[in-house]
Amino acid sequence: MTEPTSRPSLFERIRARLAPNEMPSDDRGRMRMVVDSLILHLHPTKVIVTSMNWTYSWGLGGLAAMLMAILALTGVVLQNNYTPAAPQAYLDILEINSNVWFGELIRNLHHWSANLLIVVAVLHLIRVFVTGAYRPPRELNWLIGVAMLLLTLGANFTGYLLPWDQLAFWAITVGTSILSYVPLVGGWLSQLILGGPEVGANTLLNFYAMHISLIPLAIFGLMSYHFWRVRKDGGLTLPKSVDQVEEPKPERVTTIPHLVRRELIFALGWFAVLLIFAMFVPAPLEGIANPDVSPNPAKAPWYFMGLQELLLHFHPLVGAIVLPGLAVLAIFLLPFFDINLNSVGIYFRSRRGRSMTLLAMGLALAAAPLWVVLDEFVLNWSAWLPTWDTLLSNGLIPLAVIFIPLILLDEWTVKTFHADTEERVLFIATFLFTAFVVLTIVGIFFRGPGMSLYWPWAMPAAH
Ligand code: HEM
Ligand code: HEM
Incomplete structure (x- = not known):
C-alpha cells in the first residue's frame, strides 16, 4: 500500500518556484510576501513613471475607491444598529449618535464620504474626459465608469431616506416625484419604487434593501472589473504636453515600492482630512419625519438640485426626462463618435x-x-x-x-x-x-x- 501524499502547503509551493535565496525565512518576510502578492493582484509589477504624475490623474480614481471602502466598512457598523422601520429608524439614528461606541463619528464618516464620493467621481470623469482617456481601447471602461457614477447617485439617494428625519422624508418626496413624469410607465415605476402611492414605511424598506445589498453589490462588482480593465487596457493613459509630437517614453519602475508608497501617503493624507472633518462637522439630522408638515421650500438632495432647477424652467417631460436622458445618452456614446487618438493624454x-x-x-x-x-x-x-x-x-x-x-x-x-x-x-x-x-x-x-x-x-x- 502506498502512503497518501499530503498536498504541499502554499509556502512549499511558492518555495518550489523560487530560487533558495528568494524564499523568506522568517514570519515577517513571509507576511511581506503575502502583502506584496496581494498588491500585485491589483497592480502590474512595473508601472510607467509618467503615469504616476500627481498632476495628471490627481489620484481621483484611487480616492473614489478609498471612499467606497470607507462606505462599506462604516455601512456595516451602521447596519448592525439600524432597523428599517418607521419611526424606529429615526430612534436608531439617535441611539447611534449617543449610545453606540464611536457611533456618531462612524455615521459622520459615512455621510461625508458618500457626499464627497459624488464630487470625486464627477471630477474623475472630467479628468478622463479632458485628457481624452475614454477613447479606444478604453471605451468599455468609460461605460462602466458612467454606470458606477449612476449607481453612486442611487446609493446616495437611497441612503438619504434612511435617517427618516424631516430632511430625508421631504427631499425623497421631491426627488421621487420626478419618476411620475416618465412617459407611459411613470405611475407604475413610482408605485414600484415607493412601495405605495407616496413615501412611507414601504419606501423605507425598499430603499434600505437597495441601499445595503443590490446597489453596493453592483458597484463593487463593476469596480473590480473597472480596475481589471485599467490593467488590461495597458495601464493609465500617459500624460503628454501640448507641443509633444512623439509618443511619451515609457520608462518603468517597480510598483513596490514606487507606486505603493505614493498611494499609501495619499490615502493616509485623505483619511486624516476626512476623519478630522467628520470629528467636527456632524451629519445633518432634523426632527422625525412628519408627512403633514412640509418645509418651504422643499428641496431634493443637493446633487439633484440642477434637475429640480430645470423643472422650474421646462415642462416636466422635457426638464425631468428628455434633457437628462439626452445628457446621459451623449455621455454613454461619447467614446464612439470622438475617437481621435492623437491628443490622448493632453489636457x-x-x-x-x-x-x-x-x-x-x-x-x-x-x-x-x-x-x-x-x-x-x-x-x-x-x-x-x-x-x-x-x-x-x-x-x-x-x-x-x-x-x-x-x-x-x-x-x-x-x-x-x-x-x-x-x-x-x-x-x-x-x-x-x-x-x-x-x-x-x-x-x-x-x-x-x-x-x-x-x-x-x-x-x-x-x-
Ligand atoms: C456606495 C456606497 C454607499 C453610499 C454612497 C452610501 C450613502 C449613504 C448616505 C448618503 C446615507 C445617509 C447618511 C445620513 O445622512 O445619515 C447612508 C445611510 C446609511 N447607509 Fe449607506 N452608503 C453606501 C454603502 C452602504 C453599505 C454597503 C451599507 C451597509 C452594509 C450602508 C448602510 C447604511 C445605513 C444602515 C444607513 C443609515 C444610517 C444613517 O443614516 O446614518 N451603506 N448611506
Ligand atoms: C465611481 C467610482 C470610480 C472608481 C472607484 C474608479 C476608479 C478608477 C481608478 C483607480 C482608475 C485608475 C487611476 C485614475 O485614473 O485615477 C480609473 C481609471 C479610469 N476610470 Fe474610473 N473610477 C470610477 C468612476 C469612473 C467614471 C465615472 C468614469 C467615466 C465615466 C471612469 C472612467 C475611467 C477610465 C476611462 C479610466 C482609465 C483612465 C486612463 O487610462 O487615463 N471611472 N478609475
Whole structure:
C-alpha cells in the first residue's frame, strides 16, 4: 500500500518556484510576501513613471475607491444598529449618535464620504474626459465608469431616506416625484419604487434593501472589473504636453515600492482630512419625519438640485426626462463618435482647446444665470402662447430657444477657431456642464420660499 501524499502547503509551493535565496525565512518576510502578492493582484509589477504624475490623474480614481471602502466598512457598523422601520429608524439614528461606541463619528464618516464620493467621481470623469482617456481601447471602461457614477447617485439617494428625519422624508418626496413624469410607465415605476402611492414605511424598506445589498453589490462588482480593465487596457493613459509630437517614453519602475508608497501617503493624507472633518462637522439630522408638515421650500438632495432647477424652467417631460436622458445618452456614446487618438493624454486636447474651454466656461457662467433671471421675471411662455399645449409652449419652444444659439455657437467655433471635432465636443460639453453646475448652485443657494429666486444674504435672520 502506498502512503497518501499530503498536498504541499502554499509556502512549499511558492518555495518550489523560487530560487533558495528568494524564499523568506522568517514570519515577517513571509507576511511581506503575502502583502506584496496581494498588491500585485491589483497592480502590474512595473508601472510607467509618467503615469504616476500627481498632476495628471490627481489620484481621483484611487480616492473614489478609498471612499467606497470607507462606505462599506462604516455601512456595516451602521447596519448592525439600524432597523428599517418607521419611526424606529429615526430612534436608531439617535441611539447611534449617543449610545453606540464611536457611533456618531462612524455615521459622520459615512455621510461625508458618500457626499464627497459624488464630487470625486464627477471630477474623475472630467479628468478622463479632458485628457481624452475614454477613447479606444478604453471605451468599455468609460461605460462602466458612467454606470458606477449612476449607481453612486442611487446609493446616495437611497441612503438619504434612511435617517427618516424631516430632511430625508421631504427631499425623497421631491426627488421621487420626478419618476411620475416618465412617459407611459411613470405611475407604475413610482408605485414600484415607493412601495405605495407616496413615501412611507414601504419606501423605507425598499430603499434600505437597495441601499445595503443590490446597489453596493453592483458597484463593487463593476469596480473590480473597472480596475481589471485599467490593467488590461495597458495601464493609465500617459500624460503628454501640448507641443509633444512623439509618443511619451515609457520608462518603468517597480510598483513596490514606487507606486505603493505614493498611494499609501495619499490615502493616509485623505483619511486624516476626512476623519478630522467628520470629528467636527456632524451629519445633518432634523426632527422625525412628519408627512403633514412640509418645509418651504422643499428641496431634493443637493446633487439633484440642477434637475429640480430645470423643472422650474421646462415642462416636466422635457426638464425631468428628455434633457437628462439626452445628457446621459451623449455621455454613454461619447467614446464612439470622438475617437481621435492623437491628443490622448493632453489636457484639453491642444492649445486652442485650452482657450476654447476657458471661453465656454466664461460664456456659460454669464448665460446660465441670465437665462434663470430672464425666465423668472421676463419670459412667460404659457402667457404668451395661451392656446398652445404646455408641452409646446413650456417645453419644446424654450428648448429650441436654447438649442439654436448652441448650434450657432458651435458653427462660430468652427469658423473662428477652425476647431476640429474633438475641440467642438470639448467646447459644447464644457458649456453645458458649466451651465448645469450654475443651475445646481442656483437651486441650492438662491431658491427660497415657494422656490422663487431670492438673495440669501438679504433675508432677515430666522428666529
Ligand atoms: C456606495 C456606497 C454607499 C453610499 C454612497 C452610501 C450613502 C449613504 C448616505 C448618503 C446615507 C445617509 C447618511 C445620513 O445622512 O445619515 C447612508 C445611510 C446609511 N447607509 Fe449607506 N452608503 C453606501 C454603502 C452602504 C453599505 C454597503 C451599507 C451597509 C452594509 C450602508 C448602510 C447604511 C445605513 C444602515 C444607513 C443609515 C444610517 C444613517 O443614516 O446614518 N451603506 N448611506
Ligand atoms: C465611481 C467610482 C470610480 C472608481 C472607484 C474608479 C476608479 C478608477 C481608478 C483607480 C482608475 C485608475 C487611476 C485614475 O485614473 O485615477 C480609473 C481609471 C479610469 N476610470 Fe474610473 N473610477 C470610477 C468612476 C469612473 C467614471 C465615472 C468614469 C467615466 C465615466 C471612469 C472612467 C475611467 C477610465 C476611462 C479610466 C482609465 C483612465 C486612463 O487610462 O487615463 N471611472 N478609475
